[in-house]
Amino acid sequence: MSISGHTLTHGLKQRHITMLSIGGVIGAGLFVGSGHAIAAAGPAALLAFVFAGLLVLMVMRMLGEMAAASPDTGSFSTYADRAIGRWAGFSIGWLYWWFWVLVIPLEANAAATILHSWFPDVAMWVYALAITLLLTLANLASVRNYGEFEFWLSLLKVVAIIAFLVIGGAAVLGVLPHSGVSGVSQLRADGGLLPNGMGAVFAAMLTTMFSFVGTEVVTIAAAESPDAKRQIIRATNSVIWRICIFYLGSIFIVVSLVSWQDPLLPAHGSYQRTLELIGVPYAKFIVDAIVLVSVASCLNSALYTASRMLFSLASRGDAPALARRTNTKGTPAYAVLGSTAIGFLAVIANYTVPERVFATLMASSGTIALLVYLVIAISQLRMRHQSTRLGKNPEFRMWGFPWLSWMVILFICAVLVFMVFRPEHRLEVGSTGVLAAFVVAAGMWRSARTIRPAVAPQS
Known part of the structure; x- marks a missing residue:
């Protein structure tokens, strides 16, 4: 395929998209953060995951309908x-670009913390910068490298x-020799x-x-695969069993x-604490590696x-034109470098600016995911x-249209209102609200004053 200087290649293979759709969304939140939800809501935290999973399932179905009809690296x-x-x-x-740019220092710091605990002679900031650079x-090399x-x-x-499910399932069934726990007691x-009532469940949600x-990332990546439509439909259909399993x-x-009252559950995380109680040796090291x-x-x-969102914005005339230039391998190198530069600055800020300043900066992305879900639902409603x-x-269609689409919109709005009245979430809602108001004002101003250049579809 020839490269025009503004065209992405279809360098992602089917196995890349398949594995991205299966495991790409799974982050440290499942292994560690879920412990906080369980400590707050008790066993009913399972209901919190059911409700959150249903929301994501509906949103992905709506996004899948639009993406299958018109695959695009700018997605929603x-x-x-x-x-x-x-x-x-x-x-x-x-x-959305801002959200993922701020993910960079968070994940870099998390990786640095683990590596520093293993090899304390090296400073944490060195690890953070090294893994980000790698x-x-x-x-930068190619989208195939990202896929690999x-x-x-x-x-x-x-x-x-899967290993955790097998070991934990054996303990639940009581067939694991020398296990410290068993059954569903x-x-x-x-x-x-429901030890703390349904209010705690919604808070845990x-x-x-x-x-x-991150579930939605597969619709962005699929645009760089040879058969985008089929890959998007397969990935969207797999959401159900991925969430369940x-x-x-x-x-x-x-x-x-x-x-749920185990004092070590929030600190150690759900996976580590479970393996410790079962009696698995080196549980901390295993979970840290995972x-x-x-x-x-x-x-x-x-x-x-x-980088792909910045590339898409540039292709539509809503970001510097340099960001839509691709190298000889079809990679938007300037978009990668531009996004990484902000990420590097955020990594450095994590170690140099006052903690409160950095916390406020990070809080500005706190509710962007919900805003993305809301926009997806409204867009699907209007496009249908x-x-x-x-x-x-x-x-490929959303179920129960238009009623389920409207239910999702109302539910997301209710969650945002609920967060406003939760003291622990007010900073997130307020910071994101101020940022969103500024960006929307800039978008309206630019829309009113500029004429968009003609751009070829990015699919």
Whole structure:
């Protein structure tokens, strides 16, 4: 395939997309963060994962409908542009780019913390910069390099979760010799399934919801595969069993074997604490290694996703034109470097600026994922109506249209309102709200004052 200087290659293979769709979304939140949700809601944290999983399932179905009809590396940002208006595509594209740019220092610091605990003679900031540089070079080389890195990292995560399900399942069934725990007694102990009521479940859902963030990345990556439409449909259809097996299966085992009042659960994380109680040796080292793989995978995806969103914005005239230039391998090198530069600055800021300043900076991306879901739902609703007026029906459709689409919109709005009244989430909502207002104003101003250049579809 010839490279025009503004064209992405179809360098991702089917196995890359398949493994990305299966394991790419699994981050450290499942292995570690789920412990906080269980400690807050008790065994009913499983319900929090069910509700959050249903939301993600509905959103992915809506996104899959649009992406299968028109694969594009800008994904929902492009669809918002077409369905709602240029200001909407501009705004959600830049907010999403900002979200993934800020993921870079978070994941780099998490990886550095683990490596520093193993090899304390090297400073944490050295590890953070080194792993970011390594994955940046991989993303610069070609999209196939990103696919290879993500394939193996995702495969390791999937194998680790399957191993946990087998070991934990054996303990639940009581067939694991010398296990320190067995059965499902913890589901009924210490107050039963709902020890803190449904309010705690909804509060825990805010934590669990962000464990699923990144599911939508596969629709961005699929645009760089030879058969984008088929890959998107397969990836979207696999969301159901991925959530059931990896998330609900894992959490069921944890709440069955570990008391939600266990004081070590939040600190050690759900996976580590479960393995410790079962009696698995070196549980901390094993889980640390799994988390290291997970954060490396998330960092790899952050670099990729931020660069592709910047490329898409530039292709639509909503970002510097330099960002849409590709190298001889079809990689948007300037978009990668531009996104990485901000990520590097954020990594440095993590070690140099006051902690409160950095916390406020990170909080500005706190509710962007919910805004993305909201825009996806509104875009799908409007694009389906547009298709109906033209006498066209999408081959891959959202269920229960339009009622389920409206339910998702109302539910997301309710969650945002709920977060406003939760003291621990006010900083996130406020910081993201201020940032979103600024970006939307910029998008409206730019939409009113400029004429978009003609751009070839990026699929």
